[in-house]
Amino acid sequence: MELQKYAGSILLPDTDVVFRNIKNAKRFAIDIGGSLTKIAYYSTVSHRKVLYNAEKDSAASVDGKDYQYESSETERLHFVKFETKYIEHCLDFIRNHLVFSKESMAGKSIKATGGGAYKYAELIQQKLGLTVEKEDEIGSLIKGCNFLLRNIPDEQFSYSRHEDPEYRFINTEPHIFPYLLVNIGSGVSIMKVEADDKYDRIGGTSMGGGTFWGLGSLLTKAKGFDELLQLASEGDHRNVDLLVKDIYGGDYSALGLTGGIIASSFGKAMHHGHTKNDDSPGFSEADIARSLLFTVSNDIGQIASLYAMLHGLKRVYFGGYFLRNHPVSMHTISFAINYWSRGAVQALFLRHEGYLGAIGAFLRGAEECDTEKYSWGENYAGSSGLQSPLPHPPVGGWPGGTIDQLEIDRCDQQLTFFPLLAHPEEYVPDAVDLTKDKEARDYWLSCFESSLGSFVNRAISSQPNSPDSKERANKFRDKYLQRLHNLKNHPFAYGNLTVRSLLDMREHCLNEFDFPDPYLQQKKLENENALKLLKNHLDFLDGLDYNKRQETLIRGVLAGNVFDWGAKEVVELMEKGLGFKEAADKLQVRPWLHDDLDAWINRQQQSPYRCAVIFLDNSGCDVVLGIIPFVRELLLRGTRVVLCANSKPALNDVTAEELTMLMKQVTAVCPIISKHLENYTLCIRESGQASPCLDLSRLPLSLVDEIVQWGCDLVVMEGMGRAIHTNLLTPLTCDSLKLAVIKNRWLAHRLGGDMFSVMCKYETGSKKVSGEFSITNSVSTAAS
Structure with missing residues (x-):
């Protein structure tokens, strides 16, 4: 296979802005989809830790008496997304930073999943010199899903566009099974998951994201998937779809159908022109896109509901390129599930659903990620959140913009529920969700921002012998301040916004810049x-x-x-x-x-x-x-x-x-x-x-x-x-x-x-x- 057959791309940055801590990366995996490629890698992050009862060492000690700092390491998993059309340069970047700079990886293999694991297997071998170990896509998705549900707080949520708040984060731990996983890519696969090692693909449909994108490209001038979704958000499907009231003049009470229910998708297209004018009511491209979105979503929702009710399942998780945490897609799927199941089935989504396959592939054979020994937690100093990718400035040949990444840190041990909780399945640590209370949210965000100066000063004074303490403290301030401002616009970014999450985020940012214990x-x-x-x-x-x-x-x-x-x-x-x-x-x-x-x-x-x-x-x-x-x-x-x-x-x-x-x-x-x-x-x-x-x-x-x-x-x-x-x-x-x-x-x-x-x-x-x-x-x- 000749390399020239693959699309070129803009150069990836030779920097840690996107690939953080890349110099210490040790193992990685790749999930190559038709549109997006997700790279997962494992690294160790060095940071300061206080060594108690140390002998006097004025160079390293804080006060020259009782303790000094020692170097400690945290195990971290990183996940980064790129467009698959830039696959060549992604692999070049991996080769330069993850493989050939690490002699210990020579002769080893790379875990790969997704359709691209087969399509680009030869390219990967040529570029990286590694054997490609193909991991089952469905198995990787499920393994990644279970991992996130167990380890990341507020990972799952329901969505309703017309409710306040729109996002409602759900707790199902410690009982995550059974559930239905509906992966909406180009087509749709439906999996019944009963345990970590017990799952089956029980169905699917060819009417998926590819259907929406393909027909949308034929019927509108939208140039891409995101543009098509944006177009759909601006349209009114009632101009294109034939409703019950258009046939009966109102509700069809005998069958319990309200007038606003769609009787025939695109039904009005039989009678009206394409462009609105004074002589014809017509419809716009936005209306077409909206109707198409409803057509595909209702089909997926109905099929998923039928499978869920057939197998007695109450929870259905949706993931895949069709969603990617887009509000319009999630709203239509949620509405369809609620309608077709009459409220008996709950549509749920995942904050990091795009990483399921990459996580699952990485976990295969990764001893350092043994979920029987360790728990993991989201690193708020390094992760992007729901609908809030992290901004970064222009660097090298990389234009300024946004990146989408997830970082999780390994805990020293396995964590679990307190055994004396009266209702562990209902447990939420926080007594209030600030996403529901604007007055409280505004107050606490302002409170944490106004007190930031004292923490900067405390951080600097805690390390008087460090020549760069002021520089690092200012970086801490800038990062935490950026997080606070981001949360004002996207309060759902990291799950439930609470006083606890704001405190945790501040601690994570302090540790990010090597201030482990300012007090x-x-x-x-x-x-x-x-x-x-x-x-x-x-x-x-x-x-x-x-x-x-x-x-x-x-x-x-x-x-x-x-x-x-x-x-x-x-x-x-x-x-x-x-x-x-x-x-x-x-x-x-x-x-x-x-x-x-x-x-x-x-x-x-x-x-x-x-x-x-x-x-x-x-x-x-x-x-x-x-x-x-x-x-x-x-x-x-x-x-x-x-x-x-x-x-x-x-x-x-x-x-x-x-x-x-x-x-x-x-x-x-x-x-x-x-x-x-x-x-x-x-x-x-x-x-x-x-x-x-x-x-x-x-x-x-x-x-x-x-x-x-x-x-x-x-x-x-x-x-x-x-x-x-x-x-x-x-x-x-x-x-x-x-x-x-x-x-x-x-x-x-x-x-x-x-x-x-x-x-x-x-x-x-x-x-x-x-x-x-x-x-x-x-x-x-x-x-x-």
């Missing part, structure tokens, strides 16, 4: 100061009677929770010097905004809990003077305690590694803590989180196994991020205690309180959320 020095200082007060505080508590001690312990947790560098209005107080007693004095006077303190004290007078799992928040006074005395009380009552802290840094939240070191210092002050640590009745565990918030659908499997083994019957969550922004409305099968101080004036007013209002929410197991903070009342307020 490290601050946390160390606050821990040291709080430890000096611990012994006297414990002695004070021991001098109180039982009921007074229980109340003081809860007040102590709340007072400690005031110390939060993520709360803009509290930062000023902390910078001036805020003491533990001063913080306690600022708490709302009882009755609190939500006040279950008496119920909690009454429960404590009964039999002790077997095992309590506590999800921690901040370092310093929060953990040392708030949580540790509270834990000590539980231990004295005979309760095993599991302290769950972040796996990775976020703001001034304590990490599990930091907590382990801190508890060694606490043991010198408190023999009770020392004894229980030695007996393993007090344990420190990673929560699997790298966020100020808490997602109970992504906890380490090892932690979940221990929770089940020890019979946990109490869960404590503290802080705004864990107990208000997330999980305020989450019912558990065991008792729960949610404690937080509201340190945002806008949020406090929305909840009916003021600054330093207190949330003390105690619920018995399996109790549904009701009353003042019910789902209907709180979904637009409690975590907005």
Whole structure:
């Protein structure tokens, strides 16, 4: 096969703007479709990590005393799209950057799927010198789909153009099977998926995207698929289609058909001319395109509905070139499915549906991606989102414009659902979706933007010995600011827009520019100061009677929770010097905004809990003077305690590694803590989180196994991020205690309180959320 037969292209850029971290790429796969080529590659990303208890090293150390940075690596998967007509230059780029620059890949094979895996097999071998291992297209699609459903939050959604919001993100974990996968390419394939290794192609139709594009090219002057879709969005199909009311003068009640239902696609074309004029109603090319879109979509929707109902399936996922997250296509498919199934079948779409085949092909034989050992998560600093491809400036021979890519990072372990969720299939971490609440969305986007300067300054000051810290901090600012502005126009870009997602995105951008823990020095200082007060505080508590001690312990947790560098209005107080007693004095006077303190004290007078799992928040006074005395009380009552802290840094939240070191210092002050640590009745565990918030659908499997083994019957969550922004409305099968101080004036007013209002929410197991903070009342307020 001669290379000249293939179309040339513009030169791809010799830069990491499109192919990020290309120099460290190790393995890749390719999915070649008729229109788009998707390239998948695996890389390791180096970044800074704090090495604790290191010997003094002034060149690498932050403060020259107790710790220094070491190099760490994150495993990352990258997926990038290109048009297939540029296949030659894509392969040239791969050859120059992914193959021949890597001796370790010499003589190896490349995984390939899609029709182009056969069509271009010889070209790939000639260009790359690699053996082409062709992977089954259907199997790759399904493997990729299952991978995304399990690993990417808010991956799936329903779409309705005339509802607010248009996008509704659906949670089906932990039960993703069974489902129907309808892949709409040139034609349509329909697959029934019952398990990872149990699926069948049960049908299809030749009326697919190729039909729409082909007939559209014959009937209109549209020059491409996207132009044809745009044309369809501007048209009115009623000028071309024959409706029920055109035949009967209105509804056909005997058969339950409304007048607006299409009786015959293109039926009016028999009677009217092509161009509108004064003498004939006619119809436009836009009307033709709209009618054609409805014709194809209704056909696909009806067939998919029939297959779904025949096999008793409620969920149908749609993917393929015909959709590519185009609102017009998704709307017509959704309408057709709803109509033909009478609402019994749900049409669902995937944010990254274009990558299913590439992901599936890549996963074949990729040991580093073993889904039995690791979970994955979207990297918000590097991924484009739904309807919001990332802009990039002109570089080299590459024109400025947009790119479409997905990046996901490997977690250190397998993550799974918290076993004590009352309704895991309904679990959503966030109490509010900002896509549904414009007032809250505008406020929080503005809030995060206005506080950005302080994070830039904190990042710079955290690495005083680094000559490029200011440059990297400014790049962090620019990237995060670009993300915030993009979300103003595309709030659905990364799934549900929430306070949690905005916090996570900020952490991802900080890590992107090598600021893994900007508050490290601050946390160390606050821990040291709080430890000096611990012994006297414990002695004070021991001098109180039982009921007074229980109340003081809860007040102590709340007072400690005031110390939060993520709360803009509290930062000023902390910078001036805020003491533990001063913080306690600022708490709302009882009755609190939500006040279950008496119920909690009454429960404590009964039999002790077997095992309590506590999800921690901040370092310093929060953990040392708030949580540790509270834990000590539980231990004295005979309760095993599991302290769950972040796996990775976020703001001034304590990490599990930091907590382990801190508890060694606490043991010198408190023999009770020392004894229980030695007996393993007090344990420190990673929560699997790298966020100020808490997602109970992504906890380490090892932690979940221990929770089940020890019979946990109490869960404590503290802080705004864990107990208000997330999980305020989450019912558990065991008792729960949610404690937080509201340190945002806008949020406090929305909840009916003021600054330093207190949330003390105690619920018995399996109790549904009701009353003042019910789902209907709180979904637009409690975590907005």
